[in-house]
Amino acid sequence: MQFGLTEEQQAVKDAARRVAQERFAPRAAEIDVTGEFPWDNVRVMREAGFLGMAFPEAYGGGGADHVSHIVVKEEIARACLSTCTIMAAQYLGSLPLMLTGTPEQKERYLRRLASGEILAAFGLTEAGAGSDAGSIRTTARRDGDEYVLNGAKCFVTNGGVADFYTVFAKTDLKAGARGISAFIVEKGTPGFTFGKAENKMGIRGSATRELIFEDCHIRGENRLGEEGTGYKLALRTLDHTRPGVGAEAVGVAQAALDASLKYARERVVFGSPLSDKQAIAFMLADMATEIEAARLLVYRVAAMMDAGEPSVTVAASQAKLFASEMAHRVVHKALQIHGGYGYMKDFPLERYYRDQRITELYEGTSEIQRMIIAGNLLRANR
Ligand SMILES: Cc1cc2nc3c(=O)[nH]c(=O)nc-3n(C[C@H](O)[C@H](O)[C@H](O)COP(=O)(O)OP(=O)(O)OC[C@H]3O[C@@H](n4cnc5c(N)ncnc54)[C@H](O)[C@@H]3O)c2cc1C
Known part of the structure; x- marks a missing residue:
């Protein structure tokens, strides 16, 4: 038994290892060569409850503790890091909603995210702002009950394959990092398209894509948290x-x-x-x-x-x-x-x-x- 784990957490780790070694490890090399997005592995993760394991039970998630979540990731990465990255981006893209979403926002999206029916992504990085994320240039301008997004995000994991995007944009260009707000943008929203799909050195089965916003209108209620708290x-x-x-x-x-x-x-x-x-x-x-x-x-x-x-x-x-x-x-x-x-x-x-x-x-x-x-x-x- 691994030091630091309870019997239950060890059992979760052992079970994840069996799934990962039986289902993900045999295809990891092929996915790497072809660079295909492994929808079959997404289905396995969905069925095994991995995609929503750390999501609240009230919204159909697994309600797992963080240690259990971590050990499952470790075992999936041991078999196929591309596949693990998909699970990681599901959590990364959904966590802002879990942390600050209104009950209505959670009701609208969280169940489908927790079940893995839809995938999530997190759009912060831009071509001109990676480490220095406070200087992003994508804007979200208020227009009545709506916001209008303009700009582009790069290197977004699950980009293109996800339906749910947490996007960070400036609602106040003069306020630096304090002018950033977070928004939910659904795939298919007019004005939201995908750009370059990256050809990467590794995790080649993970989709990494550019997000482009051109006069993309989203409802005001799609803002996550207050303006300036993004x-x-x-x-x-x-x-x-x-x-x-x-x-x-x-x-x-x-x-x-x-x-x-x-x-x-x-x-x-x-x-x-x-x-x-x-x-x-x-x-x-x-x-x-x-x-x-x-x-x-x-x-x-x-x-x-x-x-x-x-x-x-x-x-x-x-x-x-x-x-x-x-x-x-x-x-x-x-x-x-x-x-x-x-x-x-x-x-x-x-x-x-x-x-x-x-x-x-x-x-x-x-x-x-x-x-x-x-x-x-x-x-x-x-
Ligand atoms: C495969 C992949 C998937 C990704 N997925 C996502 C995603 O899902 N969502 C998302 O928003 N982003 C994503 N990213 C972006 C990633 O987080 C950024 O690439 C990363 O934060 C670095 O930013 P940068 O590439 O612009 O490098 P830069 O910020 O340009 O940095 C270049 C180099 O300078 C160093 N550096 C920067 N500032 C300093 C400093 N002050 N002092 C010393 N050194 C410094 C950096 O450490 C780095 O070595 C992904 C990137 C990759 C490659």
């Missing part, structure tokens, strides 16, 4: 979703270790298995130790959220930062252990190597996590 809402959302990226990193790293252990036992060089060589065995030991350290950081922040800790900002950034960079070191060693075969598409290592890299970038790069952690440290110790 930036805070985005940050609050990311506090709760960054541990999930940490779990993704732990899952991929664990897959790389699993493959390396198998390979090191089987591959014979200089008359004996690789695992007999101390240099290789030490790499395996370091990989396992780092994975466990990251896993505990990720589980810790999830447990803090379950305990109702008022602020998890620093713990969430630490978990994401350490886990994603840990996964980078682990896949590097794993590929080295596989030698030239690690570089070939016949083995999963080169996919893990490419897939892992995203965990250091999305939902705030490692530099942004360091800025958050250092900023909090320096403010607290003034």
